[in-house]
Amino acid sequence: MIEFKDVNFTYQNAKNDAGIHDINLTIPQGQVVLLCGVSGCGKTTLTRVINGLVPHFYEGMLSGEITVCGKKVPNCELHELAPFVGSVFQNPKSQFYTVQTDTEIVFACENVGMERSLIYKNFEYAVKDLSVSHLLGKSLFSLSGGEKQKIACASVAALQPPIIVMDEPSSNLDTRTISELRSIIQIWKSKGKTVVIAEHRLYWLMDLVDRVVYMKSGRIQLDTSIENFRKLSSDELHHLGLRASSAFEAAESAKNFGYNGWLELENLRFSYNDSGKNEALNIEHLKLPKGAVIGVLGHNGAGKTTLGRCLCGLEKKMKGVVRLDGQLLDRKQRIKLSYVVMQDVNHQLFTESVWDEVLLSMEKSDAAQEQKEGHAMEILNWLGLIEYKEMHPMSLSGGQKQRVAIASALASDKELLVYDEPTSGLDYHHMLDVAYTVREMKMLNKLQFIITHDSELVTHCCDYIMFIDDGIVRICDPLGSELNKKVQTFFELHSNK
Amino acid sequence: MMFSEIYQKTATSKQLYLDPRTKILLCITVSTIIISGSGTGLMQYLQYVLSLLPLVFLIILKKYKMAIYYLFIYAIATIVPGLLLPYLPPILNLLFTGIIAFSTKLIPGMMMAYFLLTTTSVSEFVAAMDKMHITKKFTVPISVMFRFFPTIAEEYKNVRDAMILRGVGTLRNPMKMLEYRMVPFLMSVVSIGNDLSASALTRALDAPTPRTNVCHIGFTWRDIVMFIFSFICAIFYVVALLQQEGIL
Numbered sequence: 001m002i003e004f005k006d007v008n009f010t011y012q013n014a015k016n017d018a019g020i021h022d023i024n025l026t027i028p029q030g031q032v033v034l035l036c037g038v039s040g041c042g043k044t045t046l047t048r049v050i051n052g053l054v055p056h057f058y059e060g061m062l063s064g065e066i067t068v069c070g071k072k073v074p075n076c077e078l079h080e081l082a083p084f085v086g087s088v089f090q091n092p093k094s095q096f097y098t099v100q101t102d103t104e105i106v107f108a109c110e111n112v113g114m115e116r117s118l119i120y121k122n123f124e125y126a127v128k129d130l131s132v133s134h135l136l137g138k139s140l141f142s143l144s145g146g147e148k149q150k151i152a153c154a155s156v157a158a159l160q161p162p163i164i165v166m167d168e169p170s171s172n173l174d175t176r177t178i179s180e181l182r183s184i185i186q187i188w189k190s191k192g193k194t195v196v197i198a199e200h201r202l203y204w205l206m207d208l209v210d211r212v213v214y215m216k217s218g219r220i221q222l223d224t225s226i227e228n229f230r231k232l233s234s235d236e237l238h239h240l241g242l243r244a245s246s247a248f249e250a251a252e253s254a255k256n257f258g259y260n261g262w263l264e265l266e267n268l269r270f271s272y273n274d275s276g277k278n279e280a281l282n283i284e285h286l287k288l289p290k291g292a293v294i295g296v297l298g299h300n301g302a303g304k305t306t307l308g309r310c311l312c313g314l315e316k317k318m319k320g321v322v323r324l325d326g327q328l329l330d331r332k333q334r335i336k337l338s339y340v341v342m343q344d345v346n347h348q349l350f351t352e353s354v355w356d357e358v359l360l361s362m363e364k365s366d367a368a369q370e371q372k373e374g375h376a377m378e379i380l381n382w383l384g385l386i387e388y389k390e391m392h393p394m395s396l397s398g399g400q401k402q403r404v405a406i407a408s409a410l411a412s413d414k415e416l417l418v419y420d421e422p423t424s425g426l427d428y429h430h431m432l433d434v435a436y437t438v439r440e441m442k443m444l445n446k447l448q449f450i451i452t453h454d455s456e457l458v459t460h461c462c463d464y465i466m467f468i469d470d471g472i473v474r475i476c477d478p479l480g481s482e483l484n485k486k487v488q489t490f491f492e493l494h495s496n497k
Numbered sequence: 498m499m500f501s502e503i504y505q506k507t508a509t510s511k512q513l514y515l516d517p518r519t520k521i522l523l524c525i526t527v528s529t530i531i532i533s534g535s536g537t538g539l540m541q542y543l544q545y546v547l548s549l550l551p552l553v554f555l556i557i558l559k560k561y562k563m564a565i566y567y568l569f570i571y572a573i574a575t576i577v578p579g580l581l582l583p584y585l586p587p588i589l590n591l592l593f594t595g596i597i598a599f600s601t602k603l604i605p606g607m608m609m610a611y612f613l614l615t616t617t618s619v620s621e622f623v624a625a626m627d628k629m630h631i632t633k634k635f636t637v638p639i640s641v642m643f644r645f646f647p648t649i650a651e652e653y654k655n656v657r658d659a660m661i662l663r664g665v666g667t668l669r670n671p672m673k674m675l676e677y678r679m680v681p682f683l684m685s686v687v688s689i690g691n692d693l694s695a696s697a698l699t700r701a702l703d704a705p706t707p708r709t710n711v712c713h714i715g716f717t718w719r720d721i722v723m724f725i726f727s728f729i730c731a732i733f734y735v736v737a738l739l740q741q742e743g744i745l
Contacts (some may be wrong), residue, residue: 053695056698095695097641097697106503107700108700110711111708113706113708116711136500177603346685347685348681349681350680350681394684
């Protein structure tokens, strides 16, 4: 059981009041609770108070009483809480400690000094319950994000804690893995575990949770049963900044705007090993109009990111022909013409201010300094970044960083933009911002590829859909009523096996 | 019972058939003797013998290609400087030939460290440290290192790709290149490190109670052979030192 009494917490060096305020909440054993709200609403902080990371790891001012399974969180060490609260986090790549799956699953059990025979028992239990036996004996570095997340769940389950908190566990996963994650939570629920999930992608949780807590600026605004919550319409949810509860709403059919120019791919082949077997990508012929926004869909490991990397010229071993407006482009030229907005945008911001970041992209052009500055101003204005001109890119929010990255791509006259899951972990309004930027880019007649698992983003900005499976492009067409149906099926969650 | 490495009772080829402690000892023996020894008289032969050890391990691991590379590079580094030395001006010898010659001293030690890292899993390492009663304050940071090497490689590659696409940081301006490379790289490594600590702490990494180690480690006859080998090398080393000092 979890009990909050008048809990307040502000982070040390917090900007604008980040934290939680006046929290009163009681969660009985066996309840599955969804914490939702826009980015920065305090839902993550609330999960951290339950697992003790606040105040023991993230420091700040804490007041009020928090009791978890009869233990007062502020007076407990983290290792005392560990047997009671298990935690699954957002980023699959930064939550495993040992390098192999097997040892990772028993890691927590080893740490608390559990007896060896009991560890073996719990290990078998966790592996069977979560059906991860096919992942045993592998290096965690070789697994996909979804597989890593399942191992993280298994590692938590092995210790058999009565409470499990999850902080945006689905934000890096595709629909197939999300439905697997859902069945894991289903099993926990049936065993009477308390599960607290902070999320803003709601659709996969609607049949699972018992109760919904909506937060805004650190306060609980709404605390209701799932039955009441289901009555809210999509519009009402969007108004709250939440993602829609259904998976995909059909987009309008693509308008026939005058495409002026084509990108052509011929006999594109790529494989990761030298022998040329196991092709990760195999495209015979593909013709794409400039100005199109192409939603690249497919399950994890289907070859979406590989396609993006090949197009941009990042893969030296790619074989095939790429033509833009009939002109052959070699790898160097493609690098010059294309840009990837990476999933982790931190990798691609290099300078100390937004202004420098944009100017850096123009370093090589021959234009006069004033001309460059004028152009930079134009771009910043246009992307709504002018007020952040002097700020350090790293101090901006995730969505703003992305826009800075796009601004720098614009400044260097890129024609081809590839977005690698640009909206993972973004709430409704931030997702709309991304969609808006993409549509603006479309007006400049750029060709844009959006690799995504986000159905709402597809609804809001894509007019072309490409399905990739096993490195082969199955479908690549403008969105229309027929394709809409296929996209809808793709985003539907598979019911439990 | 399902098949898993946590049930494994003895070291296999994956572990080079050796206990982690033996590997640490070998790593220390090889690097100390080769780096500190002078390379004349008896010491020279001792160094050749020790330099052969990584080659043997590579063959055990069936990395034949790498074994050939190793042999090749080592041979070049041993033979070429001697051939070039008389014909080059002293300054070049100091800067260039000298460094190649010195690398013969570094390569075997680096290879041993490579074996230690690639054939020892984090849990085996922790188990070995626990058996030697080494404090957690030392074990935890080192064990994180094992996990971090691949992460560092991954992040580094991502930043490199980003730089290629932006066309920034060419060799024309090396200081800028270093800055552009290091700033985003360090940022992401620090944030991964932070998340990693949080996740490990919620799984009781900081528990003061003794830790259970699921993986079995222990000495076999192979370890004893390696211990005797190290011991003999150490004796030869001392004898060679004394000889050079003129005591023997």
